[in-house]
Amino acid sequence: MADLSAGQIPKVANVPNGGVGLIAASSNTVTLGSNTNAATVYTAGASGGRIETLSAVTDDTVTVDVYVFIYRSTTVIPLGLVNVPLSSGNTNAAKYNVDFLDGIAITGLPIDNNGKRYIPLMAGDILKVGAKANLTSAKTVWVQAQGSDYQA
Numbered sequence: 001m002a003d004l005s006a007g008q009i010p011k012v013a014n015v016p017n018g019g020v021g022l023i024a025a026s027s028n029t030v031t032l033g034s035n036t037n038a039a040t041v042y043t044a045g046a047s048g049g050r051i052e053t054l055s056a057v058t059d060d061t062v063t064v065d066v067y068v069f070i071y072r073s074t075t076v077i078p079l080g081l082v083n084v085p086l087s088s089g090n091t092n093a094a095k096y097n098v099d100f101l102d103g104i105a106i107t108g109l110p111i112d113n114n115g116k117r118y119i120p121l122m123a124g125d126i127l128k129v130g131a132k133a134n135l136t137s138a139k140t141v142w143v144q145a146q147g148s149d150y151q152a
Contacts, residue, residue, distance in 0.1 A: 013050050013148035018042065023066065023131045023141040030067055030130030033076050038069070038128035044121035045149030051119040051127060052112075053146040054100040056082070057089025060139035065132040068100060072125050079119065080106035081132065084141055100143075118147070 021039035022028070028039045042051055058064055064084045070077040082098065082105040089097040100106055101117045109117040119127065129143045 011047060011150040013150050015045060015049075015149040015151060016146075017045065017049055017149045018144070018146040020145075021129050021143045023064070023129060023135065023143065025137055025139060026134040028130045029132070029134050032067060032078060032081075035069075035071050035076055035128065038067075038071070038130040039143070040126055040128055041143050042121075042127040042145040042147065044123060044125045045152070046123055047150035047152050048123045048125070049121045049147055049149035051121065051145045051147040052101075052116065054119065054127075054143070055097040056084045056100065056141055056143045057097045058084050058087065058135075058139070058141040059090045060084075060086060060136050060141065062086050062136060064135060064141050066141060066143065067130050067132060068106060069128055070119070070121065070125050071128050072122065079109075082106065 019042045021041035028037050030038050063086050066082045068079045082100050084098050087094040112118055
């Protein structure tokens with residue numbers, strides 16, 4: 001059997017990666033299509049990656065709308081606007097976090113072999129988030145991502 005050439009060798013996303021982006025009060029308010037003030041959640045490795053879990057919790061007393069986008073070089077690639085209800089993941093009444101990859105919050109994402117949606121990233125892509133409007137003073141939204149980078 002002949003050896004496989006570089007283009008024939010499949011790359012596997014099996015290098016764990018993850019991060020947390022904080023949207024704080026008025027510091028991370030963004031407008032659609034702009035990278036200004038956005039918080040970094042996940043940075044893909046040298047061969048790209050895939051985000052398999054993306055969720056948020058908040059201690060804010062009002063609902064927060066969160067823009068999610070990929071920042072590639074100098075280009076903003078909007079993915080969607082996700083509603084994070086007040087106190088999500090913070091109280092017994094609102095104890096659940098918000099799953100951004102549930103197929104409802106952000107539509108049109110690819111589906112893996114397990115039927116789960118994911119966000120594919122090219123080499124060096126950065127997943128960023130920001131609030132559509134200022135949060136209440138001294139309040140925060142924590143957006144966490146878990147995924148894997150492709151082997152180099």
